[in-house]
Amino acid sequence: MTTFPVGLQPQCYALVPAAGVGARAGTAVPKQYVPLAGKAMMAHTLEALLQVERVAATLVVLSPQDDQFEVAVPGFTGERAWVARVGGKSRAQSVAQGLDELLARGAQAHDWVLVHDAARCLLRPEWVDRLIDACWEDEVGGLLALPVADTLKSSRNGRVAATVDRREKWAAQTPQMFRLGLLRPALANLNEAITDEASAVEALGHQPLLVESPMENFKLTWPADFSMAEALLKSRV
Ligand SMILES: Nc1ccn([C@@H]2O[C@H](COP(=O)(O)OP(=O)(O)OP(=O)(O)O)[C@@H](O)[C@H]2O)c(=O)n1
Numbered sequence: 001m002t003t004f005p006v007g008l009q010p011q012c013y014a015l016v017p018a019a020g021v022g023a024r025a026g027t028a029v030p031k032q033y034v035p036l037a038g039k040a041m042m043a044h045t046l047e048a049l050l051q052v053e054r055v056a057a058t059l060v061v062l063s064p065q066d067d068q069f070e071v072a073v074p075g076f077t078g079e080r081a082w083v084a085r086v087g088g089k090s091r092a093q094s095v096a097q098g099l100d101e102l103l104a105r106g107a108q109a110h111d112w113v114l115v116h117d118a119a120r121c122l123l124r125p126e127w128v129d130r131l132i133d134a135c136w137e138d139e140v141g142g143l144l145a146l147p148v149a150d151t152l153k154s155s156r157n158g159r160v161a162a163t164v165d166r167r168e169k170w171a172a173q174t175p176q177m178f179r180l181g182l183l184r185p186a187l188a189n190l191n192e193a194i195t196d197e198a199s200a201v202e203a204l205g206h207q208p209l210l211v212e213s214p215m216e217n218f219k220l221t222w223p224a225d226f227s228m229a230e231a232l233l234k235s236r237v
Pocket residue numbers: 016017018019020021022023024025031032061087088089090091092094095117118119120219220221
């Protein structure tokens with residue numbers, strides 16, 4: 001177990017990977033820029049993070065080719081709003097390169113980082129606060145997640161191969177909260193099995209904390225997800 005200095009008050013940063021193209025969504029622009037309830041999808045995500053007072057700064061990781069952000073998300077300004085065009089080929093690469101950017105801007109190994117998908121635009125600040133409260137004194141860190149409610153099937157050639165025991169199964173969401181000094185080395189050896197920060201930390205032998213979160217915190221992935229997200233955003237007062 002890595003130990004971090006006792007007595008030094010850590011900072012808490014948010015890192016938002018937003019360098020994807022949204023291939024499964026099939027949208028005309030990268031999905032994070034699709035307008036929903038009057039603003040770009042990612043603007044909703046970032047507004048929620050900026051409302052979390054314990055987050056010292058939020059770093060958005062864009063593709064080096066991104067030429068839309070400043071026009072599409074004009075409200076992301078101020079001392080706590082950071083942008084870096086250092087995204088990579090995979091989500092994990094974008095996160096790893098974003099962590100290097102945080103270090104370059106003065107973040108330290110004992111500081112916490114909340115990694116949150118730009119594509120989870122229904123995030124509510126109170127869920128982030130719940131995760132921070134749960135993880136702050138934890139040795140490893142943790143993630144928002146939803147216990148699986150449906151019966152699970154594995155498949156072969158489009159037919160059921162087996163029914164999978166759903167007990168103790170959770171669907172991982174974001175934010176995922178870890179110390180920079182644990183997460184950056186965990187992401188050093190990237191491979192296809194590393195689909196979230198927790199899986200990288202698990203590969204080092206740790207057991208991240210699961211913090212229950214609602215289905216409403218879903219990731220917009222498929223075309224039908226956009227109308228559902230827009231209806232939910234419009235229903236909020
Ligand atoms: N090279 C990449 C790929 C993804 N992401 C980000 O990771 C988050 C979750 O990824 P996903 O929903 O899979 O987004 P896309 O990769 O854009 O979607 P797809 O896999 O359908 O192309 C998104 O906010 C996305 O922008 C990233 O920063 N860099």
